[in-house]
Amino acid sequence: MIPSDSGQGGSMEFAEVAVDAPLSLEKTLTYCIPNHMSVRCGHLVWVPLGRRPVQGVVFSVSRLPRILDPRNIISVIGPYPLLSTKNLDLAKWISSYYMCSLYQAAVLFLPPGFKGQVNAFISVTDGKNSESVVKDDEKDVVKYIGHKVAVTENIARKDIGTKRMATLAKLVRTGVLSKSWVISRKRSKPRFLLSISNGNIGDDLLPELDRTAPRQASLLRTLIEASQSIPAKELREKFGSTTLNVLIKKCLVVREWSRVVISKQIGKVQGKRDSIVLSSDQEMAVQEIGKALEEECSSQSFLLYGVTGSGKTEVYLRALEKCISAGRQGLMLVPEISLTPQMMNRVNERFPGRTAIIHSGQTLREQFDAWWGIWDGSFDVIVGPRSALFAPVSNLGLVVIDEEHEWTYKQQDKPPRFHVRETAIKLTQQANIPLVLGTATPDVTTFNRAQRSRHKLLILPNRIGHNQMPRKLARVYLVDMRKELMEGNRSPFSRRLSKSLSETVANGKQALLFLNRRGSATLVQCRDCGSILRCKRCDVSLTYHRDIGLVCHQCARRESPPEWCPICVEGRIRYLGLGTEKVVVELEGLFPGIKVSRWDSDSKSGKGDYQQIMEEFSDGRTQVLVGTQMIAKGLHFPNVSVVGVVQADIGLYFPDFRAGERTFQLLCQVAGRTGRGLDHGEVIFQTYLPDNYAIRTAAQQDYYKFYIQEMELRKYQRNPPFSRLVHMIYVHTNEETCKKEASTMARTLKSEIYKEGIGDLEIVGPVPGHPTRIRGRYRWHMIIRGLNPHFLLNGRIFPKGWSVDVDPVNVL
Structure with a gap:
């Protein structure tokens, strides 16, 4: 039973706790800290809220309560605080700016799997006479609970239905049924290694043990000769558990516990490259970032704007080298989990054995081990997507955000709906450390800030070739698909793209085809009545996939392809539109015998699938790679000589003021995947809107021209950065x-x-x-x-x- 008051004198301390409950923004609740507990700011605790326990984070401790008669904290989770003072300050800012609860903001900093759950159990109250229940539905509920003895509330809801849950709640209120709460165990916990060391025994003891207990004497001699601790597992295997346990009871050996950190290597680690000579623009960028690293309390932010293939990654790595040489740690963020292996290869190559990777695609154990390894300071560089921003880096000296324009840096599905870029700016300002934002297509708002000197602009205007000499960007051809149709070409590939693909395949080169649509057919329509098959739960059309049938891309609902129209009951069903699956089929028919792979969110069936696709294409086993926006971001494939954009205008039809900007960024990014080797490279944009400003400037690869036109539109519409x-x-x-x-x-x-x-x-x-x-x-x-x-x-x-x-x- 949890006491409702502290029951203690004036020497008690009180904690302000952000609890896991829907409260107003930035609100905490006051709890009393029992005398036997040690509670500090940043501790994770269990506290009572109403009749149930909830998890909370301690934000402050004082000797004066804000309310009379506060309730006691139930228990403390862990021996030490999991959130530092800086973490708590940043959580307060996130809560205030992004309008979420303090607890929702604080959870971002917790170890994976540490967010606890409370299960509500329902049982028949002892001593209560269920014969007093007269209604049939109430009798059914009591009979169900009685047979189960005790059942969780969630299971009961599934078994008896949502409507009868109101009856169950009434029976709990009248006392016929009882509700109790059980705190679930953490899904993962730290691993510890037990080691044994010599306990400084006297010289006269070993001869005595040689005579009475020779195995104990032999174990002690092994410890003395080793002059360091030995894992207990090894000693048990060699001398037996009984021998070791006896020495522990006699206090002749010392037990030492240490946390085990398992850092699983991600991707291939290549041999260290030859020393790279920087271009003058790269050298200047590294020097500017280095100056900020050398200055104390410098929170200078940089926008590293460099065209695709200009060597931005090398600038990141040189900056991280300077940060690490100063005795600090670096954080590098990437927009997609699928990009972490390739970036990890580059970082591991430069900092072997000192790099950690953490993201939600890992198992809970892998995330947990990586998190605690970062906590212990075992790594110099941490790589990951947006969640890595909240890794427990104790001595952070530099934050790098690659492809800062990417919308995936924004959490949209649940609160807190934070943006990594804005949160990183606040974090680096609080920590007084530099921030580097890198991209070939800056977010319009970010570039506007650089124009107003809120970020220092560093420019890499030229691509870098093998000999470090500037080289031109790949040539872009704009193909008007309206003319292709008028001239009788009904293939998804224009004649120019088909010709370029044929030459590429014949020459043993590789090609990328980009289409930001999954599936085989984006519409399924009845030819008689014109109706389109739509999801029953969502207001969207169903997409046809060859392997799994009709799929809703909003709720993942699946249906079998119909034999006849559900509206008019006619059988003339037509599959319309184009997706990555259909592009693969068309390519295999056009070029039989070549290896074509597909890279989208549907192509992943198991862990490591993306890595395998990337390795097969990087090694040349795949000649053509078809993909969605995943293939447009930060990938480096020197053997790609042709990039084809099957439908360049597909993103312009969304009712969003950023549609033009996002289209421009995607097209420029995917165009940058070619021309990275000896070949100059060729890019083909297929479009029905060749005069659109976003497509036209993307074909010219002219960011400044796009920026000027986009800013005119933003100003007229009063959209960011003007509001x-x-x-x-x-x-x-x-x-x-x-x-x-x-x-x-x-x-x-x-x-x-x-x-x-x-x-x-x-x-x-x-x-x-x-x-x-x-x-x-x-x-x-x-x-x-x-x-x-x-x-x-x-x-x-x-x-x-x-x-x-x-x-x-x-x-x-």
Whole structure:
């Protein structure tokens, strides 16, 4: 039983705890620290909340409680705090800026698998007479629980249904049933190694043991001769467990526990390359970053803007070398898990045995071991996607974000909806260390900040060849697919692309084909009534995949391909559109006998599949690689001589103000995958919109020209960087309720804007989302646009169903 008050005198200490519960932003609850507990800021604890225990993080400790009669902390998780003071400060900023609870922000810093769960168990109350239950549905519930003896609430919900859970709750309130809570065990825990060392025994003891216990004497001599501790497992295997246990009881040996860190090597580690001579632009960039590293308390941020193949990675590595030589650690972030092996190879090559990798694609044990290895300071460089930003690096000296423009650096699916770039800026400012943002296609907002001297701009204007001499970018050809159709070509490949692929295959070179659509057919339509097969849970069309049938790319629902139309019951079903699967089939028919591989999220069936695809293409076993945006980011394949973009305008049709920017970035990035070897390289953009500014400037590979045109549009529309946005989405299973709630919230916010006289803030919407329904829930959304949208939202508690996304990367 948990006491409801501290029951102690004035010498007690009190903790402010951020708990795992829906509370207002930045709110903590006060708990009493029992005298037998040692609790400090950053500790993970179990505390009572209502009738159940919840997990929490201690944010402050004081001798004065904020409330009368606070309840006691139940227990402390772990012997020492898991969050440092700097972690807590950054969590407070994340909570305030991205409008999430303090606990949601603090969880980012916890070890993998440490977020505990509480299971609610239902049982029949002892001594209660169930005969007092008269209603049939209540009798059924009591009978079910009685047969189970004790059952978790989640299992009961599945067995008896959601509707009868209200009956179950009533029986708990009346005391017929009882509810209790059990704290689940952590899914993973640290590994420890037991070693044995000599206990400084006297010289006269060994002769005595030789006579009475020769095995014990032999074990002790082994320890003395080793002059260091020996793993207990080895000693048990050689001398037996009984012998070792007796010496431990006699206190003749010393036990030593040490945490075991297992760092699994990711990818191939190549031999160390010959020393690379930097270009003058690279040298200048390294010197500028080096100056910031040498200065104390320098939080200078750099934008390293370099065209594809200009040697940005080498600049990162030289900067990390300077950081490590100064006795500090470095953090390198990449946008995709699939890119970590290739980057890991480069980093391992430069810092062998001193590099850690951590990401959600690893097993829980691998993540756990890597996390604790970083905690112990066993690594100099940490590589990973956005979650690696919160790794427990104790002596951080430099943060590098590769491909800083990538939208995958933003967490969108759950709170906190933070962006790595903005969070890293705050982290490096708090730690007074430099930040390097690298890209060939900067985010418009980031480049605008560099233009206004908020970031120091470092430019690598030229590609670097094998002899370190500047070389031109690959030539880009723009093919108007409207003309191809008018001239009778109905193939997904233009005549120029087909010719280039034929020459590439014949010459033993490699090619990349980019199409940002998965599957075989993106639409399945009835030729008689014109209806399109759609997901029953989402407002999207189903995509046809050859191996698995019809799939919804929103909720992953699967259906078998129909033999006839479900609307008109006719059998003329047509598969329309183009995806990566169909491109592979077309290529295999066009070039029989060559190896074609596909790289998208569907091509991964097991762990290490992406790595195998990359290695086969890198080794030349695959001649043509077809993929989605995964193949457009940061990959280095010198033997690629042709890159074909099958549908260059596919991203322009989204109702999002960043559609043009994202299209330009993708096209420039994928164009940069060729021309990295001896061949100059050739890129072919197939499009139905050849005059669109994003496609035209991407074909010219002219970022400055794109930036000027994009900024004109942004200024006219008052979009970032000329304002800030907050994207609010409301979801509900009932369409009318969803619309009504969104409209009510919009009216409330507009009224407050008028009341406060905030002239620069405006509400755009509400309107149905795109798509309008996902997983059975309708979506209505609106945008708050202005210089300081936080002013309107601070202190506001949103009802269940609302999500708030500050600085969204899309507004669909």
